[in-house]
Amino acid sequence: MAAYGVETLGKALDGPVVDRRLVTKASKLLGVLCAALVHTRDSRRGVVFGVVEDGTGASQRGPDTEDSEHMGVRQYREQGGTGDSSKRLAGPSVHMVELSAGEILRFHQASGNMTVTTPYFVQVISPVQLLRNQTPEAYRCMVSDGEKMSLAVIPSKLKPLVANETITRFTILKVNKCSVSKKARENEPPMLFIVIHEAEVLETVTERLGNPTKLTDQDDAGAGFEAPQPFAAAGSGAPMSFASAVEPPAPQPAYQPQYQQQPPFMQQQSHFGGAQSSSFMSRVDDISPKYSGMGGSAPVHAGAPPSVHPIADLNPYHNKWTIRARVTQKTSIKSWNKPTSQGRLFSVTLLDDSGEIRGTAFTQQVDKLFPLFEPGKVYYISNAQVRMAKQQFSNVNNQYELTFDNNTVVELCLEQANVPQEHYDFVPLSSLEKFQKNHVVDVLCVLKEVAELSQITLRTDDRKMTKRDLVIVDKSGFQVRASLWGAEAETFNVPVEHVIAFKGMRVGDFGGRTLSLPSVGSMTVNPDIPEAHALRGWYDAEGRHMSFQSYRGAGAGGSAGGGMGTGENFDAQLKTMAQVSAENIGSGDTAEFFNLKGTIAFIRSNNLAYPSCPGENCNKKVTEDLSSGQWRCEKCERSWPAPDYRYIFSINVSDDTGQTWLQCFNEVGELVLGTTANEMIELQRVNEAAFGQKIADATFKEYWFRCKAKSETYNEATRVKISASSIHPIDYVAETARLSRLIDSYN
Amino acid sequence: MDKPTPRITASMIQQHAGTTVRIVGRIVRSQGSGFIIETSDGNTVLVNPTVECTYSANFIELLGKVQGDGTVSGFTAVDLSDNFDLKAYGLFESAAQKCPALFA
Numbered sequence: 001m002a003a004y005g006v007e008t009l010g011k012a013l014d015g016p017v018v019d020r021r022l023v024t025k026a027s028k029l030l031g032v033l034c035a036a037l038v039h040t041r042d043s044r045r046g047v048v049f050g051v052v053e054d055g056t057g058a059s060q061r062g063p064d065t066e067d068s069e070h071m072g073v074r075q076y077r078e079q080g081g082t083g084d085s086s087k088r089l090a091g092p093s094v095h096m097v098e099l100s101a102g103e104i105l106r107f108h109q110a111s112g113n114m115t116v117t118t119p120y121f122v123q124v125i126s127p128v129q130l131l132r133n134q135t136p137e138a139y140r141c142m143v144s145d146g147e148k149m150s151l152a153v154i155p156s157k158l159k160p161l162v163a164n165e166t167i168t169r170f171t172i173l174k175v176n177k178c179s180v181s182k183k184a185r186e187n188e189p190p191m192l193f194i195v196i197h198e199a200e201v202l203e204t205v206t207e208r209l210g211n212p213t214k215l216t217d218q219d220d221a222g223a224g225f226e227a228p229q230p231f232a233a234a235g236s237g238a239p240m241s242f243a244s245a246v247e248p249p250a251p252q253p254a255y256q257p258q259y260q261q262q263p264p265f266m267q268q269q270s271h272f273g274g275a276q277s278s279s280f281m282s283r284v285d286d287i288s289p290k291y292s293g294m295g296g297s298a299p300v301h302a303g304a305p306p307s308v309h310p311i312a313d314l315n316p317y318h319n320k321w322t323i324r325a326r327v328t329q330k331t332s333i334k335s336w337n338k339p340t341s342q343g344r345l346f347s348v349t350l351l352d353d354s355g356e357i358r359g360t361a362f363t364q365q366v367d368k369l370f371p372l373f374e375p376g377k378v379y380y381i382s383n384a385q386v387r388m389a390k391q392q393f394s395n396v397n398n399q400y401e402l403t404f405d406n407n408t409v410v411e412l413c414l415e416q417a418n419v420p421q422e423h424y425d426f427v428p429l430s431s432l433e434k435f436q437k438n439h440v441v442d443v444l445c446v447l448k449e450v451a452e453l454s455q456i457t458l459r460t461d462d463r464k465m466t467k468r469d470l471v472i473v474d475k476s477g478f479q480v481r482a483s484l485w486g487a488e489a490e491t492f493n494v495p496v497e498h499v500i501a502f503k504g505m506r507v508g509d510f511g512g513r514t515l516s517l518p519s520v521g522s523m524t525v526n527p528d529i530p531e532a533h534a535l536r537g538w539y540d541a542e543g544r545h546m547s548f549q550s551y552r553g554a555g556a557g558g559s560a561g562g563g564m565g566t567g568e569n570f571d572a573q574l575k576t577m578a579q580v581s582a583e584n585i586g587s588g589d590t591a592e593f594f595n596l597k598g599t600i601a602f603i604r605s606n607n608l609a610y611p612s613c614p615g616e617n618c619n620k621k622v623t624e625d626l627s628s629g630q631w632r633c634e635k636c637e638r639s640w641p642a643p644d645y646r647y648i649f650s651i652n653v654s655d656d657t658g659q660t661w662l663q664c665f666n667e668v669g670e671l672v673l674g675t676t677a678n679e680m681i682e683l684q685r686v687n688e689a690a691f692g693q694k695i696a697d698a699t700f701k702e703y704w705f706r707c708k709a710k711s712e713t714y715n716e717a718t719r720v721k722i723s724a725s726s727i728h729p730i731d732y733v734a735e736t737a738r739l740s741r742l743i744d745s746y747n
Numbered sequence: 748m749d750k751p752t753p754r755i756t757a758s759m760i761q762q763h764a765g766t767t768v769r770i771v772g773r774i775v776r777s778q779g780s781g782f783i784i785e786t787s788d789g790n791t792v793l794v795n796p797t798v799e800c801t802y803s804a805n806f807i808e809l810l811g812k813v814q815g816d817g818t819v820s821g822f823t824a825v826d827l828s829d830n831f832d833l834k835a836y837g838l839f840e841s842a843a844q845k846c847p848a849l850f851a
Contacts, residue, residue, distance in 0.1 A: 732832075736835035737835060737838060740841075743845075
């Protein structure tokens with residue numbers, strides 16, 4: 001029956017033309033009555049599939065086996081009766097779901113790949129299965145339009161719908177956006193597959209609608225497939241508009257993309273036809289994002305430029321495309337040397353109207369492509385691999401990234417103008433508070449101060465890096481410390497008061513909020529964009545004389561009193577004593593830094609300091625040799641007449657929520673007690689009362705504490721020990737402002 | 748102080764006519780036998796100090812009685828040194844105004 005159906009279908013397609021669309025539309029409007037009309041017509045069948053539910057809740061659908069002309073077509077039947085299928089259906093609720101018959105065939109017959117954005121209806125007819133070797137997970141299934149079936153891919157975006165079985169076998173989908181591609185196969189016609197980007201689930205029924213068949217050779221060419229006027233441009237033939245643009249399509253194999261495809265439209269309201277075809281030509285130059293199509297594979301662009309694909313539409317299921325984009329960033333060649341692999345790579349960031357994407361060239365392509373790409377220039381790029389992006393290496397906002405391989409074609413585009421220069425999403429400095437650490441932002445600012453180049457040893461892996469700190473300000477009235485690294489820091493030569501646009505700055509919480517420019521970020525001085533001019537104007541008028549708010553807070557590391565400075569956001573890391581105990585700070589593997597505001601309630605003064613080696617850079621404890629009166633340091637292997645005492649004592653600090661013990665070392669000790677350890681030890685020896693008085697004087701003073709909490713194991717006991725890295729007397733003005741904000745937030 | 752003395756700013760003078768109030772502000776200049784004080788909201792009040800009311804700093808806290816004509820007769824003043832942030836104090840005042848029970 002199926003074979004006969006196919007044959008009949010073939011004949012039917014050759015038969016007299018009926019405006020099938022009108023039929024289906026009318027049938028929708030008038031209900032089943034039109035099914036009767038269709039039935040009496042000769043060659044067309046309405047592909048109206050319905051599920052009728054009567055009061056009993058049973059769904060009824062009967063195959064019209066007697067109706068040989070309507071092979072495989074199910075029509076309405078009266079409840080329980082076998083009667084004439086032309087009779088109306090009575091019944092309370094009728095779900096009419098109409099699959100878009102012929103759609104899949106049309107996809108198949110169209111040459112090249114395309115993106116379809118007009119909705120059409122298909123049914124999932126196979127179980128939905130996981131697609132192998134895909135991360136994130138994607139699914140595959142067969143879909144049918146009632147007549148033909150095709151492989152479809154459901155990408156990870158729609159995964160939840162599959163997981164909770166909203167999309168399952170026999171689900172009817174309204175596909176709002178998809179890409180249709182053909183995968184070339186050896187010795188076989190190319191395989192059609194549809195990647196469903198956006199779809200709505202209409203309902204899930206219990207069986208397959210219609211009698212869809214697989215696409216075969218006979219479905220190719222499609223010369224006989226007549227579509228009503230609106231679809232003339234949809235690609236089965238060779239409308240004249242295509243001819244001048246590119247070569248007319250070869251009859252087969254269909255998978256060689258040669259020209260543009262208009263996305264086929266189901267609805268009447270599509271504006272196809274002549275009007276579209278002619279405007280098609282003029283759109284070849286455009287990169288309007290909704291315009292999608294196949295890239296030309298011809299390498300020469302001396303003539304009309306090939307049609308381009310918007311970057312935002314790139315996906316791994318589509319591998320024949322061309323993009324036209326500007327290189328906004330190009331990294332230097334980096335090499336890696338692991339035991340398992342070595343190689344070199346460089347990356348570029350590509351930008352067009354629709355979005356950004358990162359592209360990387362490895363080993364072999366590095367030499368070929370590195371000289372080709374120049375930052376700021378626009379290129380046509382095609383035939384690179386689209387892969388999932390490795391987010392850790394890139395801050396580009398795209399889930400995919402490109403890998404340039406041997407087949408990748410890169411050409412300079414002669415027309416540089418149409419592509420945007422650089423896409424910024426500027427964030428005012430005042431709102432940095434709301435971004436978490438490691439968030440990436442763009443900032444437009446005026447350079448206020450530049451520090452000297454400094455050397456930093458990274459705490460994590462002991463690498464040495466050069467760094468330069470800047471202070472930047474903007475219209476929001478805030479100033480922030482920004483750090484540059486490596487080459488950027490070394491070659492920095494921007495005069496103060498110039499406007500700088502930073503892209504891809506990382507937010508840090510180093511005592512508040514700081515910004516840092518990673519290697520993937522970029523910096524443009526005095527960019528020629530309207531926002532920069534506006535900022536310059538503001539600075540000249542007001543900004544120069546303004547005093548800026550800074551993110552207050554503490555720096556890590558215990559330089560005496562200086563560690564806690566201005567310019568960082570203190571609040572973000574400020575905790576109350578209650579929070580310290582509640583959050584189990586420091587119980588993890590790494591040390592945690594935070595800030596406290598509290599009063600010294602008690603100073604444990606029995607062992608205030610230890611004798612330390614006076615040698616340079618050596619703070620090891622020295623032992624007294626009682627016979628000689630010398631103090632010996634084992635590390636330096638020498639003796640000293642007198643030690644250098646260094647503070648080490650604990651203080652109990654309280655605030656209104658609780659209390660905690662902090663350990664103080666020499667720098668903090670000197671600030672707390674106001675005198676050196678040597679003096680205190682001497683005083684303790686000589687005048688105990690005065691010693692006690694000094695301790696008492698230091699007690700009950702209020703400070704900001706910069707704290708470091710760390711888990712330490714000592715004799716089998718693991719405890720969290722908190723030390724005071726630095727302290728700072730309270731700036732009451734700032735504190736008032738902070739408390740006032742806090743009060744306001746309670747209201 | 749045996750009775751509550753609300754802390755007010757210059758703009759609130761009229762509401763407190765006849766009552767004893769506290770005003771914290773900056774001394775702008777002398778005027779006749781008295782002086783002009785500027786409060787955190789930027790407005791000013793004319794103060795006529797009594798004999799016991801002495802001051803030597805730029806910022807003071809004044810205790811006085813509001814006269815019918817909008818001037819204040821100053822009873823005593825407390826020096827607040829010259830290192831005083833009036834704006835920060837203003838923040839406190841507006842917060843205090845919201846909780847009169849705490850600051851009566």
